[in-house]
Amino acid sequence: MKAVYALIIQVENSTGIRIGSLGNVLFNIGIYAYVGSAQSNLNQRINRHLRKEKKLFWHIDYLLNNDNTKIMKVFIKKGIKKEECNLAKLIGIKGVAIPKFGSSDCRCKGHLFLIKDDKFLKRNMKEMAIKHNTF
């Protein structure tokens, strides 16, 4: 299934995190939404996000690798790759973009946002059951 997804991420302590090529970025305590898409194996992609141990490649890997961050929820929706940016635009109305985060190959301001709540996502997306690896 081609799908777009939104990771709802809790930042538990304000912290500066080195995000690959972006350098050091300050994250305040709060709820963030990250938008991505999977063109083939959605479950595999989500499981990769949920795993702390991995080779850090995407901006989101650096954020999720930090001990102060945790994925709380995952919302999914059917859609081709360009829907990813449409979803980013929608979330951008409600949230504050972290400049250039996850958007090196498109024109969006960013694909990560500080949001107040995730209620608006429940209206047109489906929540996925997730399981954190504890080992």
Ligand SMILES: [Zn+2]
């Ligand atoms: Zn985009």
